[in-house]
Each structure stands twice: as C-alpha cells, then as structure tokens.
Amino acid sequence: MKILVCVTSVPDTITKITLTDNNTKLNKAGVQFITGPYDDYALSRAVELKEQLGGTVTVLNVGEADAEPVIRKCLAIGADDAIRVNAEPTDAxxxxxxxxAIAKENNYDLILMGRESIDYNGGQVHGIVGEMLGIPSISPVMKLAIEGTTAKITREIEGGHEDLEAGLPLVLGCQEPIAEWKIPNMRGIMTARTKKLTVVEPSGNDTLTQISSYELPPARGACKMIPASEAETLIKLLRTEAKVI
Amino acid sequence: MSVLIFAELEEGAIKKSSLEAIYYGSKVAEQTGTTATALVLGEGSADELAKAGRFGAAKVLHASETRLNEGNALAYASAVAEAVHQEGATIIVLAKSSLADSMAARLAGKLKAGLAANVIELPDLSSGFRVKRSIFTGKAFAITELTAEKKILTIKKNTITPEETDAVAPVEAFKPALNDSDFTVKVTNVEKATGDVLLPEADLVVSAGRGLKGPENWGIVENLAKALHAATACSKPVSDLDWRPHHEHVGQTGIKISPNLYIACGISGAIQHLAGVNSSKVIVVINKDSEAPFFKSADYGIVGDVFDVLPRLTKAVKEL
Structure with a gap:
C-alpha cells in the first residue's frame, strides 16, 4: 500500500484572528501553527493502514519553509518521508x-487529506485532485478499511451516513472518527530528524482566485439577560423583537 | 454567457437552500446583464420545477434520469459541466451542502474555474469579480477576486432573503451523457434520519452540551425543538462521548451552520464551538454558570438550570 497524505500548516483552533497591513494580511505574530486537525486524522489512519498492510506513507505539504515543523511532526508520527512544494498555498x-503533479509520478494507491483546511475551509482540493487524476474522490470519510484492492468507506451525509465500496486508487477527504490522533513518541521524534524531506519548486502557476483584503465579523450587541424566573418572556421576545419564530 | 444554478433535490423536492441559490443566481444575472438557468438532476415533479421559476430562474433544465436520482457527486459534476457548455454559462452557483461541496470541486477541476466557497454576499463587480466569503469557520471573511473566465460560487445559508413571485419559467428536457466511469463508487448502505429537519437546512436550531448530563436527558431538548420545528444539534464533547450522532456536532471541526435562531443549552461556548455557529442571526444562551463565555457572544441569555428552563420554554412556544 503506497499512501500519500497531504497536510496543511494552519493556525491553532484557539487562535483569535487579527489582521495587519491595512487588513490585507492575517497577523501571524504570536500564532501557533499546527497540522490541520482533519489532516491529522488522515495521517493517523494512513499510519495504521501501513502497520496493518505494509507499504509506505509519504507526507506532502504545499507551503513555505515555516511549515517544516508541522512536516517533521508528521514524520515523527510515522510517515516515512516528506515532500514540500515550496509555494504559498493561496488558491485551491x-x-x-x-x-x-507529484501523484502522477508516483502511482499512489491512496491519497488522503483532511476534508478541509481549517483556515480557508474550502474543502475543494481533494475533489480537484481527483478530477485531475481521473479517479474518484470521496469526502467526508469517517471510516476506511482496505480489503485487497477495494476500499470500504463510510461517508457522512446530511442527517446520517452511507457505506461505500470503491476500487483503488482513490482520493479521500477525512474527518473523525476515522482514527485516533497519534501523538509522536520520543523515538519517533528522534528518527524524524533524519527522515528524508525533499523540497521541490512548484509546477505551473494557475492561480484562479486572489484575496484582496480581509474583514472581521462585526461584534454582536450586548446580551439581553432574562431572569430565569421569567424565562417565558424569551419566547415573546423571539417573536416580537427578534422576529425569528 | 449566463448564470447556471444547480438546484438540489431532497426526497423529490428542491431544497430550501437551493431556492435561495436560485434567487441569488437571478440577482447575479441581473448584475451581469444576463439570465439565470436552474438545473435539476433526477426525477422531480412539475410542481417542484415550477418553484425554480418563481424564485428567479428564467429557464429550467431538467434531466429526468433514474440514474441521477441518487446524489452522485461525480456524475452530477459531469452533468453540470455539460450544461455549462451547452448554455455558455460563465458563473455557476450552488447552495453549500454535503453533495454540492464535492460537486463544486470536481467541477472546478473540469472547467478550470475559480471557486469561492462559503460566499455570504452578492458579488461586487465594481473592480473585477469579487465575493466575500467566510473563512476560519466564520472568524473572518476574505474578499476574494475570481480571475478565471469561469467562476463557481457555493453560498452559505442565509446569504440572501429570497423573494417568491408568480413568474413561470419554461422547462427544457436535458439529456446529459452519463459516463460509466462516474458510477464506479457503489453505495452499499444508507442510514439517514427521516422526518427530522436536516441540520444544515434548518432555520431554527436547538443545541445542547455536557450541561445536559447524559443522553437520557435529551428529551427536553427534542421537545423544545419539536415545538419550534427546529433541528437538534450538539457540542463536540457530546458527540465524542457518543451521547449524540456525529452529524449533529456543530463547531469548528463539525458542521458549520448559519440559522436564523440558535439556542445553546448547557454549552459553555469554547472558541471552537462559537466558530461553527457565530454566523447565526440570533443566538440564545441558557446556562446555569453566569460566567460562561458564551453569554458574551449571545443576543439573549438566561442564567438558569436547563432542566427547569427548557420545559417552560416548550410550554410557552405551544401557547403562542
């Protein structure tokens, strides 16, 4: 089993977003970067599949040099090697x-990634990759088992889930509970330092969208407190004042 | 040049979010001096197809194919691409949904189109083609310019308030070429809650957290939801503990919703939870801890015991 796992380096989920340079940039000062939480699920399942079936796990990041700590952590968790495409990941x-481009050269059986990056929330990359390679893409995947050359998949749908069967190769966007997050151990961290991390320059420059500026959501007005003894008033206010029921 | 809107069917009816997308698409067509065409895939009744016209479509394309009755993202994306070429469409609008997300990405790959997801306003055409989209799960917005000739927008719920008219749009039969290669993924089993309001589509949502103390206490949440015709949701810890199914989990790593009303019961309001719900129009927080951070992001708050307050609210709704 030859698996490619694509990971993003994103601000921690507890980050309070602030802007800089006249609202044209996100302020990175003091922001802790982590592996995308959904990507972490994909990586953990990939490492489990490798342990079960043999094979290799390669981590791929499209990002600048400051993403390398995240890539090293992925190697510490159990990926065998890594590739970084040296470019700012601005457009899906x-x-x-x-x-x-990298997948075409390497014939992976599975290409896994998170269902979406938690910064731009596009959830598009797996579908576009699938289209470019002419293979199916499935997202969001909650369970994944491999039997021979068939993948058995559970996908979340609105109001429930569905079970799917598909032949390899596949591109999958992953989410919980596909695997438990793996935490790197000391041995993993030590061996990660010497694992191969190849940096390649990007191919093509088809950027089809461009962010011109950012905005923060307007603050909500003060919260109107209703004493618990008069809770019923809330329902009246929702009808007459807020007009939502 | 025209605007093409994908109208998604749910049990034979055009989804409410898709009616909003049709209306949105008709407004984009007005802005760009062209017309809006709605595309319906799968068997749908004449009554349903007529709705597309009443919400702003100038024409309806309908592919009444049994093979398209199941929402297959790959086959759907191929069919939409074919309709785009047939109609000469340059702007494609989809209401954000589980199916539309997958379709939009495949479509962007096929058409080499710029794709903006989670759009929350009509485009600004004063300089290029710019849209405002929600990023960081609603913690910020990015003004994004789409520079490719073809543009795909997925719009969030409550982006625009649709208006229904009595307009009648002609319905044309559409016969997309169905490629067997789009049908290689086999669906072996589907488990789906029936009869309930689907969470991403819901105008009103009642949500609860660990303050409910256990899954056996969810009756008071469901009763209030039922009285309001609302969907139920939950916080991440509740879904992690298996008190409620994962498809009810709202927050940064769950479903992101933007209903008219979000009632949070016994949820403290961690930043990751707020991220998934902060684009709700009105937020109500009920918590016995007056220091719960959620009150700072709420419009209405009650400091009280959910076991006392929720049944009284249910009764008050029934007496309206």
Whole structure:
C-alpha cells in the first residue's frame, strides 16, 4: 500500500484572528501553527493502514519553509518521508495542481487529506485532485478499511451516513472518527530528524482566485439577560423583537 | 454567457437552500446583464420545477434520469459541466451542502474555474469579480477576486432573503451523457434520519452540551425543538462521548451552520464551538454558570438550570 497524505500548516483552533497591513494580511505574530486537525486524522489512519498492510506513507505539504515543523511532526508520527512544494498555498486549484503533479509520478494507491483546511475551509482540493487524476474522490470519510484492492468507506451525509465500496486508487477527504490522533513518541521524534524531506519548486502557476483584503465579523450587541424566573418572556421576545419564530 | 444554478433535490423536492441559490443566481444575472438557468438532476415533479421559476430562474433544465436520482457527486459534476457548455454559462452557483461541496470541486477541476466557497454576499463587480466569503469557520471573511473566465460560487445559508413571485419559467428536457466511469463508487448502505429537519437546512436550531448530563436527558431538548420545528444539534464533547450522532456536532471541526435562531443549552461556548455557529442571526444562551463565555457572544441569555428552563420554554412556544 503506497499512501500519500497531504497536510496543511494552519493556525491553532484557539487562535483569535487579527489582521495587519491595512487588513490585507492575517497577523501571524504570536500564532501557533499546527497540522490541520482533519489532516491529522488522515495521517493517523494512513499510519495504521501501513502497520496493518505494509507499504509506505509519504507526507506532502504545499507551503513555505515555516511549515517544516508541522512536516517533521508528521514524520515523527510515522510517515516515512516528506515532500514540500515550496509555494504559498493561496488558491485551491494551484495546490491541487501541485499534488496531482507529484501523484502522477508516483502511482499512489491512496491519497488522503483532511476534508478541509481549517483556515480557508474550502474543502475543494481533494475533489480537484481527483478530477485531475481521473479517479474518484470521496469526502467526508469517517471510516476506511482496505480489503485487497477495494476500499470500504463510510461517508457522512446530511442527517446520517452511507457505506461505500470503491476500487483503488482513490482520493479521500477525512474527518473523525476515522482514527485516533497519534501523538509522536520520543523515538519517533528522534528518527524524524533524519527522515528524508525533499523540497521541490512548484509546477505551473494557475492561480484562479486572489484575496484582496480581509474583514472581521462585526461584534454582536450586548446580551439581553432574562431572569430565569421569567424565562417565558424569551419566547415573546423571539417573536416580537427578534422576529425569528 | 449566463448564470447556471444547480438546484438540489431532497426526497423529490428542491431544497430550501437551493431556492435561495436560485434567487441569488437571478440577482447575479441581473448584475451581469444576463439570465439565470436552474438545473435539476433526477426525477422531480412539475410542481417542484415550477418553484425554480418563481424564485428567479428564467429557464429550467431538467434531466429526468433514474440514474441521477441518487446524489452522485461525480456524475452530477459531469452533468453540470455539460450544461455549462451547452448554455455558455460563465458563473455557476450552488447552495453549500454535503453533495454540492464535492460537486463544486470536481467541477472546478473540469472547467478550470475559480471557486469561492462559503460566499455570504452578492458579488461586487465594481473592480473585477469579487465575493466575500467566510473563512476560519466564520472568524473572518476574505474578499476574494475570481480571475478565471469561469467562476463557481457555493453560498452559505442565509446569504440572501429570497423573494417568491408568480413568474413561470419554461422547462427544457436535458439529456446529459452519463459516463460509466462516474458510477464506479457503489453505495452499499444508507442510514439517514427521516422526518427530522436536516441540520444544515434548518432555520431554527436547538443545541445542547455536557450541561445536559447524559443522553437520557435529551428529551427536553427534542421537545423544545419539536415545538419550534427546529433541528437538534450538539457540542463536540457530546458527540465524542457518543451521547449524540456525529452529524449533529456543530463547531469548528463539525458542521458549520448559519440559522436564523440558535439556542445553546448547557454549552459553555469554547472558541471552537462559537466558530461553527457565530454566523447565526440570533443566538440564545441558557446556562446555569453566569460566567460562561458564551453569554458574551449571545443576543439573549438566561442564567438558569436547563432542566427547569427548557420545559417552560416548550410550554410557552405551544401557547403562542
């Protein structure tokens, strides 16, 4: 089993977003970067599958040099080697193009990634990669088992889930509970330092979207407190004042 | 040049979010001096197809194919791409959904189109084609310019308030070429809650957290939801503990919702939870801890015991 896991380096989930440079940039000062939580699920399942079936796990990141701590952590968790495409991941089509270019050279059985990156929430890259490679893409995947050359998958749908069967190769966008997050141990951290991390330059420059500026959501007005003894008033206010029921 | 809107069917009816997308698409068509075409895939009744016209479509394309009755993202994306070429469409609008997300990405790959997800306003055409989209799960917005000739927008719920007219749009039969290669993923089993309001589609949501103390206490949440015709949701710890199914989990790593009303019961309001719900129009927080951070992001608050307050609210709703 030859698995490619695509990971993002994103601000920690507890980050309070602030802006800089006249609202044209996100302020990175003091922000802790982590592996995308959904990508972490994908990586953990990939390492489990490797332990079960043999094979290799390669980690791929499209990002600048400051993403390397996140890549090293992925190697510490159990990936065998890593590739970083040296470019700022600003547009989904561009990122997908980089992943597809590497996938075309390497014939992976599975290409896993998170259902979406938690910064831009596009959830597009797996679908575009699947299209570029001419293979199915499935997301969000909650369970994944491999039997021979068939993948048995549970996918979340609105109001429930569905079970699917598909032949390999596949591109999958993953989410919990596909695996328990793996935490690197000391041996993993030590061996990660010497694992191969190849840096390649991007191919093509098809950027189809461009962010011109950012905005923060307007603050909500003060919260109107209703004493518990008069809780019923809430329902009246929702009808007459807020007009939502 | 035209605007093409994908109208998604749910049990034979056009989803409410898709009616909003049709209306949105008709407004984009007005802005760009062209017309809006709605595309319906799968068997749908004449009554349902007529709705597309009443919400702003100038024309309806309908592919009444049994093979398209199941929402297959790959086959759907191929069919939409074919309709885009047939109609000469340059702007494609989809209401964000589990199916539409997967379709939009495949479509962007097929058409080499710029894709903006989670759009929350009509485009600004004063300089190029710019949209405002929600990023960081609603913690910020990015003004994004789409520079490719073809543009795909997925819009969030409550982006625009649709208006229904008595307009009648012609319905044309559409016969997409169905490729067997789009049908290689086999669905072996589907488990889906029936009869309930689907959470991503719901206008009103009643949500509860660990303050409910255990899954056996969810009756008071469901009763209030039923009285309001609301969907039920839960916090991440509740889904992690298996008190409630994962598809009810709202928050940064769960479903992101933007209903008209979100009632949070016994949820403290961690930043990751707020991220998934902060674009709700009105937020009500009920918590016995007056220091719960959620009160700072709420419009209405009650400091009280959910076991006392919820049944009284249910009764008050029934007496309206």
């Amino acid at each position: 089509y561009f990122v997908a193009e980089q992943i597809a």
